[in-house]
């Protein structure tokens with residue numbers, strides 16, 4: 001950072017850092033307990049940034065701990081198109097809905113949750129984007145490393161998510177219950193209070209909006225993005241994106 005004159009940054013961290021938290025909802029004071037290599041890698045990066053900021057007071061950073069970002073730009077031009085078989089539940093469900101995959105495997109139905117499937121705090125990617133805009137605008141106020149949760153505070157089980165996506169696309173999506181996935185935890189739900197107090201930022205898009213926008217992207221891009229990005233038609237231009245969808249403040253209500 002110092003070598004390149006970059007004294008401030010926004011780090012994309014993850015709720016997975018918290019692991020099996022003692023209290024739900026989870027605030028930023030909860031001790032990190034990563035349960036898989038991805039979560040650990042995020043935790044290690046946060047510590048490196050914190051050490052650098054301690055050693056060199058001119059350095060400062062926000063670490064934004066995303067809960068589970070899903071959804072797409074409401075224009076349907078930008079969305080999630082993982083390479084190969086999706087590892088995350090929302091893009092997997094989208095590919096089942098569009099007919100590219102047969103059925104979802106739900107990893108575990110014996111978690112200590114209301115319906116036995118794991119609970120996550122899904123957050124619309126546009127809400128995540130808006131939080132980043134605020135973070136960039138307010139980077140000058142930060143000293144050291146400040147961590148903030150980006151979540152809604154609402155927990156949704158895998159079965160509830162399957163039902164919500166099924167309602168959006170108008171068909172009942174098939175699934176099987178299989179073994180738990182190693183490294184998964186039962187429940188990750190944010191206490192988003194710190195970002196609200198600090199920035200006045202709150203999410204404005206609910207689960208129905210997340211499903212609707214993800215589904216619109218999938219319908220408009222049934223086979224995903226064209227891999228050949230040299231073809232001009234494959235690249236959405238800033239003008240082709242609805243400017244109203246990226247407001248400064250206040251945020252629109254996409255419920």
Ligand SMILES: O=c1ccn([C@@H]2O[C@H](COP(=O)(O)OP(=O)(O)O[C@H]3O[C@H](CO)[C@@H](O)[C@H](O)[C@H]3O)[C@@H](O)[C@H]2O)c(=O)[nH]1
Nearest residue numbers: 014015016067068069087088089092105106107118158184
């Ligand atoms: O085919 C699947 C995929 C996932 N799940 C379950 O769905 C939930 C959500 O899983 P997933 O979408 O893979 O996200 P997480 O593992 O909760 O979170 C990881 O993936 C997120 C999206 O990239 C990141 O934001 C997080 O930081 C990272 O920990 C979990 O209970 C999974 O067990 C299934 O049942 N079947």
